[in-house]
Amino acid sequence: MALTDVALRENPPIETGSRLTNDFSMQVATVNGSGSQTANLVLLRTIFEMGVPVSGKNLFPSNIAGLPTWFTIRVSRDGYVGRKPEVDFLVAMNSQTAREDVLSLRAGAAVVYDEPLNLSTVREDLVFYPVPFDKLVSGVCTDVKLKRLVRNMVYDGVVAKLIGVDRDQMEQALEKQLGGKPKAVKLNRAALDVGYEYAEQHLEKADPCFVERMDATAGKVLIDGNSAAAIGAMMAGVTVVTWYPITPSSSLCETLIEYLREYRIDKETGKATFAVVQAEDEIAAIGMAIGAGWAGARSMTSTSGPGVSLMSEFVGLGYFAEVPAVIFDVQRVGPSTGLPTRTAQGDILMTAFLSHGDTRHLMLFPSSAEECYSMAIEAFDLAERFQTPVFVMSDLDLGMNTWMSETLDYPTKPLDRGKVLDAESLERIGKFGRYRDVDGDGVPYRSLPGDGMPPYFCRGSGHNEWAQYSERPDDYQKNLDRVARKFETARDWMPAPVVEINAKASIGIVAYGTTHWALIESRDQLLSEAEIETSYYRICAYPFRDALASFVKRHERVYVVEQNRDAQMLSLMKLDLPAKLTLRLRSVLHYSGNPIDARSVTDNILLQEGYRVEKARAVPSASENSSGVGGE
Amino acid sequence: MATGSVSSSRKNKSNLIGLESKAYRGGKTTLCAGCGHNAISERIIGACFEMGIDPERVIKLSGIGCSSKSPAYFLGSSHGFNAVHGRMPSVGTGALLANRKLIAIGVSGDGDTGAIGIGQFVHLMRRNLPIIYIIEDNGCYGLTKGQFSPTADLGSTKKTGVVNDLPAIDTCALAIELGASFVARSFSGDKKQLQAVLKAALAHKGTAMLDVLSPCVTFNDHKGSTKSYAYAKDHDDPISEIDFVPYFEDIEVDYEPGDTREVEFHDGSKVYLRKLGEDYDPRNKLQALSVLSSTKSRGEFATGLLYVEPAKTDFIDLLNIVDEPLATLPESRVRPPESALQAIMEGLR
Numbered sequence: 001m002a003l004t005d006v007a008l009r010e011n012p013p014i015e016t017g018s019r020l021t022n023d024f025s026m027q028v029a030t031v032n033g034s035g036s037q038t039a040n041l042v043l044l045r046t047i048f049e050m051g052v053p054v055s056g057k058n059l060f061p062s063n064i065a066g067l068p069t070w071f072t073i074r075v076s077r078d079g080y081v082g083r084k085p086e087v088d089f090l091v092a093m094n095s096q097t098a099r100e101d102v103l104s105l106r107a108g109a110a111v112v113y114d115e116p117l118n119l120s121t122v123r124e125d126l127v128f129y130p131v132p133f134d135k136l137v138s139g140v141c142t143d144v145k146l147k148r149l150v151r152n153m154v155y156d157g158v159v160a161k162l163i164g165v166d167r168d169q170m171e172q173a174l175e176k177q178l179g180g181k182p183k184a185v186k187l188n189r190a191a192l193d194v195g196y197e198y199a200e201q202h203l204e205k206a207d208p209c210f211v212e213r214m215d216a217t218a219g220k221v222l223i224d225g226n227s228a229a230a231i232g233a234m235m236a237g238v239t240v241v242t243w244y245p246i247t248p249s250s251s252l253c254e255t256l257i258e259y260l261r262e263y264r265i266d267k268e269t270g271k272a273t274f275a276v277v278q279a280e281d282e283i284a285a286i287g288m289a290i291g292a293g294w295a296g297a298r299s300m301t302s303t304s305g306p307g308v309s310l311m312s313e314f315v316g317l318g319y320f321a322e323v324p325a326v327i328f329d330v331q332r333v334g335p336s337t338g339l340p341t342r343t344a345q346g347d348i349l350m351t352a353f354l355s356h357g358d359t360r361h362l363m364l365f366p367s368s369a370e371e372c373y374s375m376a377i378e379a380f381d382l383a384e385r386f387q388t389p390v391f392v393m394s395d396l397d398l399g400m401n402t403w404m405s406e407t408l409d410y411p412t413k414p415l416d417r418g419k420v421l422d423a424e425s426l427e428r429i430g431k432f433g434r435y436r437d438v439d440g441d442g443v444p445y446r447s448l449p450g451d452g453m454p455p456y457f458c459r460g461s462g463h464n465e466w467a468q469y470s471e472r473p474d475d476y477q478k479n480l481d482r483v484a485r486k487f488e489t490a491r492d493w494m495p496a497p498v499v500e501i502n503a504k505a506s507i508g509i510v511a512y513g514t515t516h517w518a519l520i521e522s523r524d525q526l527l528s529e530a531e532i533e534t535s536y537y538r539i540c541a542y543p544f545r546d547a548l549a550s551f552v553k554r555h556e557r558v559y560v561v562e563q564n565r566d567a568q569m570l571s572l573m574k575l576d577l578p579a580k581l582t583l584r585l586r587s588v589l590h591y592s593g594n595p596i597d598a599r600s601v602t603d604n605i606l607l608q609e610g611y612r613v614e615k616a617r618a619v620p621s622a623s624e625n626s627s628g629v630g631g632e
Numbered sequence: 633m634a635t636g637s638v639s640s641s642r643k644n645k646s647n648l649i650g651l652e653s654k655a656y657r658g659g660k661t662t663l664c665a666g667c668g669h670n671a672i673s674e675r676i677i678g679a680c681f682e683m684g685i686d687p688e689r690v691i692k693l694s695g696i697g698c699s700s701k702s703p704a705y706f707l708g709s710s711h712g713f714n715a716v717h718g719r720m721p722s723v724g725t726g727a728l729l730a731n732r733k734l735i736a737i738g739v740s741g742d743g744d745t746g747a748i749g750i751g752q753f754v755h756l757m758r759r760n761l762p763i764i765y766i767i768e769d770n771g772c773y774g775l776t777k778g779q780f781s782p783t784a785d786l787g788s789t790k791k792t793g794v795v796n797d798l799p800a801i802d803t804c805a806l807a808i809e810l811g812a813s814f815v816a817r818s819f820s821g822d823k824k825q826l827q828a829v830l831k832a833a834l835a836h837k838g839t840a841m842l843d844v845l846s847p848c849v850t851f852n853d854h855k856g857s858t859k860s861y862a863y864a865k866d867h868d869d870p871i872s873e874i875d876f877v878p879y880f881e882d883i884e885v886d887y888e889p890g891d892t893r894e895v896e897f898h899d900g901s902k903v904y905l906r907k908l909g910e911d912y913d914p915r916n917k918l919q920a921l922s923v924l925s926s927t928k929s930r931g932e933f934a935t936g937l938l939y940v941e942p943a944k945t946d947f948i949d950l951l952n953i954v955d956e957p958l959a960t961l962p963e964s965r966v967r968p969p970e971s972a973l974q975a976i977m978e979g980l981r
Binding site: 237242285291313316450451456461 | 710
């Protein structure tokens, strides 16, 4: 994230005399492991509780302690929550990166910094606020270990005063964040006060960033996608959870475990209505999930790209032997170890066809915390309805960052356990054949071990409709065709896309997952800057609905915007759409590891539309840059 | 009965739950005639019949290989899952988490366990999952035409004369070290011992690991092999004579004190281990490891119940799961009420 000198020159300055009320981006640069997360979340929550739309993104290294980390808070009265690359207000707490961080700022930006860093000599076009953190901290606390943590709360106090945040409001947020730890609250409040009072007495407000109360967050909550997915899994009645730790998915299962312990222990017996196993690796994790799904449990695992790679063989078994399981893929940057703590949408193609032979998998693409929740619930229903592994394709940005979210609604639909054989259905279908399509939808009945219904032998080897081993060509082909039919049936059961047709638009935009947030803003930019009207199709699931083809047909050009190098979703669309329509597809790609931002999307589309993008905005450096021009 | 030996096999045609022996049969084997694995399938059928096991509660699990095909050849009215190579333990774990009432019989091979599956084997033993895990051990990969497996002994040869120059993995020693609560070794040709060990395994609550020498008549039954019928017969060194008495049979066993050891299992069944040479205590880990090592150094292999810890907590109990199968809990017990979601939301506001 630290930008280069080149980037500096390309950053547009903040216009002199302008006032960025509820519309600025703040960055806190600290050292990983210094405990700044609490201070950053308190700041975020305070602004949220003042009714102002806000989002927080943590850009952190793959490291326990010592490497630089940046926390970005975007305050947006318009409700834009995508990443904004320009920084208007910097809190420079990390001596390693301070110089570079300051050089990357747009002119006119503010810098709160630790006085000894002497940053005011670096540039003349910024507003500098030196703060003697060591001295202030010493007045609050003497414990060496605590000092390091408390220091962060001092900058919260300073920032609060400078941007016009209510001190009481911040104290409330602090209590909420540290809930139930009165000693910690007391100490941190003292630190907050010291910072606030220092700013009051020694700093003269000269930067343009202000927060003023609004009423745009009422009824909303702050939550990360992984927690929302965990709540969804619990509400879906998950019974077997098997996982292996991996960033950025670990917190999904860890949060789930906390909730399960709270809400899923049988009151009378004190026993659990769930089982959680931290497996020896991802292969065992998916193996257990498949074993549990076969035996009738609602089973799940959670992982990221490297884990999905390892699960490939078992997922093929799940597909071919037709066993339900839910897999959360919180995507990070690959290939290989890649950038383990950065975000991407790079597992789309791998997951769609995971494993050898002819395979296709059901995938859901949540964009928001609400959808992490609702799609988690749907995923369990779909897995059992279609007796196959189902993937929920989240990403690091969604999973680990804090988002504003609508309150999560209690599910109204009962659990769909799919076609599980019972006496009644057995009588209706006559003879049970595990892989026999009796309803024409490709979905056969299954019996569960121990339930007294006729048994069958589940296997990854070739089988006929009676689940007998078979190498007969007609048996093999018939079965594989039926599984394909099942996939076709699934199309209309998958979550519907979110489509916005603009009758005046000749340009369509397709996006999915977290890319959505950049698109909301980018479409506004296209309209206000170039009067380009656009329609919008947000993909929520694979296989696609037929509506996707109609959408493409309606528009002359369709930009598919995604966060990977190889236009993975566009490639999937090409396989599905009539050849003629694929000629209309263009690609906009972003794969730096940072969450996609609206500016680069807009500029990319403008370039492809033949505009000359002169202002060279928000294209900070080569490493930051979105892809080159894609398209066909 | 006078001394030592008891016969627990009932003379009746039907067993405890009223089933005849044929109810435990499976499909026709497709393995080679004379394959040790077929004999093991027979012993599994016999043991399940004699123990009055309900086939509807049994799940048969396997990995990939000749051995792993065999679950299709016994207990045809039980559910089965032929999983992927070396990863049957995870599938079995998941299934038992989903339904703790199931009785799991896993069949693996020496390649499936000792090579590709060694990781999952290790963790299965560690967890003490209630499963019978049988390694049908012939020291070679049969389905791919006789390559050495990790249990092939150092210096043993292939049919072509090629010598194995790597030491064998002793799955029994490994299982004991890793915490398995029931470890036995037997020989497919020793009907009496194998069936008694299998019945004891069915009575045990926890991982019962059985390494059964099971010669491959096609690729590993020649002179120079240490896994051939001839070699096995000559080098089988039983540590004690084993008799099994199920909980439901009222049999008095008289034995000379100091001559026989008794082990009682979770369900009340007992095994009696009669001294054959050195006094052997199957609860003594160090003795088990020492006997395994000393017999091996003599080129022999110790058979019988090597180690047992009947009271060890199994994995399902460790997880404190409700008594009913998780798989079929009704919605009301797995979906928390609306008030729970409201409380969570309140905490996030």
